[in-house]
Amino acid sequence: MADGARLKIDATFRHEAGRLVGALTRFLGDFDLAEEAVQDALVEAVARWPAEGIPERPAAWLQVTARNRAIDRLRREAKGREKLAMLAADQLGGADLAGEAATAAAGTAAMPQAEPDERLRLLFLCCHPALSADSQVTLTLRAVAGLTTAEIASAYLTSEATVTQRITRAKRKVAAARIPYRMPDDQLPQRLPAVLAVLYLMFNEGYLSSHADEPERRWLQQEAEELAELLTRLMPREPEPLGLLALMRLHLARSRARFDDAGGIVLLRDQDRTRWDTAAIAGGIRLLRRAASLGRPGPYQVQAAILAVHAETTSWAATDWPQIVALYDLLLRHEDTPVVRLNRLIALAAVQGPQAALNEMKALDGALAGYHLFHATRAELLRAAGRYPDAAAADRRALRLASSPAERALISSRLAAPH
Amino acid sequence: MKYLLMFVSTEETNSRSEAEIGEISGKIGQWWGEHAAAGRILNGEQLDGPDTATTVRHDHGSVSIVDGPFIEAKEQIGGYGLIDVENLDAALELAKSWPWGGVVEVRPVLEMQMG
Numbered sequence: 346m347a348d349g350a351r352l353k354i355d356a357t358f359r360h361e362a363g364r365l366v367g368a369l370t371r372f373l374g375d376f377d378l379a380e381e382a383v384q385d386a387l388v389e390a391v392a393r394w395p396a397e398g399i400p401e402r403p404a405a406w407l408q409v410t411a412r413n414r415a416i417d418r419l420r421r422e423a424k425g426r427e428k429l430a431m432l433a434a435d436q437l438g439g440a441d442l443a444g445e446a447a448t449a450a451a452g453t454a455a456m457p458q459a460e461p462d463e464r465l466r467l468l469f470l471c472c473h474p475a476l477s478a479d480s481q482v483t484l485t486l487r488a489v490a491g492l493t494t495a496e497i498a499s500a501y502l503t504s505e506a507t508v509t510q511r512i513t514r515a516k517r518k519v520a521a522a523r524i525p526y527r528m529p530d531d532q533l534p535q536r537l538p539a540v541l542a543v544l545y546l547m548f549n550e551g552y553l554s555s556h557a558d559e560p561e562r563r564w565l566q567q568e569a570e571e572l573a574e575l576l577t578r579l580m581p582r583e584p585e586p587l588g589l590l591a592l593m594r595l596h597l598a599r600s601r602a603r604f605d606d607a608g609g610i611v612l613l614r615d616q617d618r619t620r621w622d623t624a625a626i627a628g629g630i631r632l633l634r635r636a637a638s639l640g641r642p643g644p645y646q647v648q649a650a651i652l653a654v655h656a657e658t659t660s661w662a663a664t665d666w667p668q669i670v671a672l673y674d675l676l677l678r679h680e681d682t683p684v685v686r687l688n689r690l691i692a693l694a695a696v697q698g699p700q701a702a703l704n705e706m707k708a709l710d711g712a713l714a715g716y717h718l719f720h721a722t723r724a725e726l727l728r729a730a731g732r733y734p735d736a737a738a739a740d741r742r743a744l745r746l747a748s749s750p751a752e753r754a755l756i757s758s759r760l761a762a763p764h
Numbered sequence: 765m766k767y768l769l770m771f772v773s774t775e776e777t778n779s780r781s782e783a784e785i786g787e788i789s790g791k792i793g794q795w796w797g798e799h800a801a802a803g804r805i806l807n808g809e810q811l812d813g814p815d816t817a818t819t820v821r822h823d824h825g826s827v828s829i830v831d832g833p834f835i836e837a838k839e840q841i842g843g844y845g846l847i848d849v850e851n852l853d854a855a856l857e858l859a860k861s862w863p864w865g866g867v868v869e870v871r872p873v874l875e876m877q878m879g
Contacts, residue, residue, distance in 0.1 A: 523765045523872065525851040
């Protein structure tokens with residue numbers, strides 16, 4: 346599809362899709378049907394709009410099309426009579442809505458009006474802990490972000506069949522186990538982290554993954570950022586969504602310096618900091634201040650604070666490493682994982698020297714033996730300690746485990762460099 | 765909506781002292797009574813140990829009878845409760861408050877489509 350058409354569809358449908366799925370789910374009490382009908386409308390828009398032009402009122406067009414596709418689907422099913430009656434009772438005549446003029450005139454008066462927090466409720470449904478992590482991400486992308494199955498498949502470098510299967514399974518579980526469409530206000534502290542984790546996973550996949558330079562990947566990153574932004578608007582008293590959004594914005598502020606002209610990775614240490622986006626950094630830090638003013642620190646705020654320290658420093662050498670180590674210690678209190686411990690060691694090495702970090706690293710060997718960045722980090726520390734043969738051995742292990750071409754290139758270049 | 769809660773014992777719950785078991789049993793009685801009175805629990809039972817289980821396996825027309833549970837595992841179903849609540853969130857709340865601890869599998873009961 347042409348990029349221009351895609352962008353216009355982005356700007357209209359994508360923001361309506363979630364609201365529409367939500368409103369229809371509430372109206373029909375059937376998430377599967379609502380989601381399929383909106384997906385049908387999206388696929389139709391993607392096929393028709395680039396050639397026929399964007400309808401005057403795209404949101405209304407999509408709403409009516411989704412409604413008609415729901416009617417089509419219900420007519421094919423014997424059990425759909427009751428819901429069909431509900432849709433028929435609606436003031437828009439379902440059958441004669443092919444013309445866009447009629448659609449535009451009818452406007453959004455018919456059908457349930459989307460409540461302001463419809464997408465939020467939908468997000469909590471898609472990120473329900475009773476669904477697998479894969480299903481949560483896939484459902485969120487389709488139902489809330491309004492991506493088609495084909496788009497999700499291309500973004501995740503997988504087949505459409507796989508994505509379809511995942512969505513079918515997830516929706517079957519939603520229906521069979523009766524996962525409710527509701528805002529879990531009584532369980533927000535337990536449920537919010539899963540939503541944030543899905544958005545961060547989506548962002549990472551789009552921004553930090555091995556294929557981050559592909560345009561499909563940028564959609565993922567943009568969707569994740571938009572949804573995080575939505576969370577901050579709909580839940581303004583919750584600090585962690587602000588922390589997550591700050592984290593994303595601070596990552597993005599450095600995006601121009603992350604790759605060299607040949608597409609190779611440039612490590613933070615070597616990045617040209619004049620290419621960082623200072624306005625974006627200031628915006629990220631403002632978000633972080635707002636989060637901090639709510640007085641409830643959490644893992645995303647702390648991670649964003651770590652990035653903020655780097656973002657405000659003009660060179661690797663001038664970095665306030667004791668501050669970074671202190672922030673990692675704080676992060677460990679929220680999220681004590683081997684990967685967080687590994688990242689802390691890089692800062693610790695800058696404060697106490699490579700040997701201190703290497704000593705602490707031994708404790709992580711068991712948990713991270715299969716993680717290429719563990720060996721790559723170890724190689725860096727060994728090199729800093731002057732143990733070149735050991736460093737090369739660690740880099741070779743990292744190379745065996747690394748899958749991304751850019752990372753493999755970086756490690757190979759280190760192995761080839763003379764010491 | 766009906767769900768079956770399958771209460772699974774774990775190494776942790778299996779290694780409790782008599783005193784602990786007595787204390788938790790009291791809480792279970794209270795928990796069960798409260799939810800049954802509110803109509804959330806329809807019925808349920810505690811099961812005897814997996815060492816008392818017998819497995820009957822049908823295999824292409826032949827039937828074999830074997831001593832023991834159908835899966836040999838440290839974690840075994842020790843009881844069940846059939847509940848009737850509004851949705852999965854409500855079922856999960858019940859499972860989370862189960863005083864015995866261990867593992868609780870929550871399974872929706874398949875409802876026959878009418879008409």
